[in-house]
Amino acid sequence: DGGITQSPKYLFRKEGQNVTLSCEQNLNHDAMYWYRQDPGQGLRLIYYSQIVNDFQKGDIAEGYSVSREKKESFPLTVTSAQKNPTAFYLCASGLRHRNTGELFFGEGSRLTVL
Amino acid sequence: KQEVTQIPAALSVPEGENLVLNCSFTDSAIYNLQWFRQDPGKGLTSLLLIQSSQREQTSGRLNASLDKSSGRSTLYIAASQPGDSATYLCAVRGFQKLVFGTGTRLLVSP
Numbered sequence: 768d769g770g771i772t773q774s775p776k777y778l779f780r781k782e783g784q785n786v787t788l789s790c791e792q793n794l795n796h797d798a799m800y801w802y803r804q805d806p807g808q809g810l811r812l813i814y815y816s817q818i819v820n821d822f823q824k825g826d827i828a829e830g831y832s833v834s835r836e837k838k839e840s841f842p843l844t845v846t847s848a849q850k851n852p853t854a855f856y857l858c859a860s861g862l863r864h865r866n867t868g869e870l871f872f873g874e875g876s877r878l879t880v881l
Numbered sequence: 882k883q884e885v886t887q888i889p890a891a892l893s894v895p896e897g898e899n900l901v902l903n904c905s906f907t908d909s910a911i912y913n914l915q916w917f918r919q920d921p922g923k924g925l926t927s928l929l930l931i932q933s934s935q936r937e938q939t940s941g942r943l944n945a946s947l948d949k950s951s952g953r954s955t956l957y958i959a960a961s962q963p964g965d966s967a968t969y970l971c972a973v974r975g976f977q978k979l980v981f982g983t984g985t986r987l988l989v990s991p
Contacts, residue, residue: 773924800978809885809970809981825978857924869915870972870979872925 770794771873773858778878780845780852788843788876790858797862799841800870803827804855813856816841845878853880883908883975887982894961895990902956902985904971909949915979916945916956917970925970929956961989 771792780786790799798817802810812825816835830849835841841860845852856876862868884907894900904914913932917925929938929945931954937946944957954971968986972979 771924802981807983809983810972810979811981812978815978855922859925869927869930871927872917874924875922877922 771858771860771871773856773873773876776874776876778876780878780880782880783847785844785846786878788845788856788858788878790841790843790873791839792841792858792860792871792873793839794860794871795838796860796871797838798860799835800859800861801825801831801833801841801843802857802859804857804875810857813843852878854878883911883973883980885971885973885980885982887969887971887985889985890983891986891988893988893990896961896963898961898989899957899959900961900987902958902969902971902987904954904956904982906952906954906973906980908973908975909952910975911949912974912976914945914947914954915972915974916943916954917972919968919970919984921968928969958987961987963989963991965989 774789800815801813811827814833816822832844858873859870861870886905888903915930916928931938931947942959947954966989968984970984972981
């Protein structure tokens, strides 16, 4: 089945550790996105990529890093520089430069810092 | 900067009622507006996508309208069911990214 797979679903991290969240899609979408969701707030854009080997910062990129080595994959690393990393992280994909197109989301990864 | 507001933040209705969820946005220069559903602890499921040139879209018991000039969209749910209980999010698409509202949490009681 076509879709977006995020892993792990739950992740616990000690302060000072980097962690990487995986996002894989088999929808043949060029564009991929990472959002952060906190209670009482709308989703906020962390990073996005419109094409392989290229990505741009979103509204809250500080303390995060990404790579886009393959079309299907867009992993997000939460670094120790992120001051408040506990949140629900959502990956999405869509057609490149198709601003009229739908965005599709994965099931999310919940990160808790202990 | 685009801002998206959803009112009410929470809504509780008995089964069978027709209901309307509201979404307003400050910048009318949008490409489209998308309505999503989110169940607790889950990702977002796309419900309806309205292009900026369209007035409404329908899918089953759901109907979404768009008035770009006034910066408003409504999601109409007919004959609500307990299975409709979820958080409903709207998002407007500007150049290259979506801006989300904070959602309306809907509870439909049997």
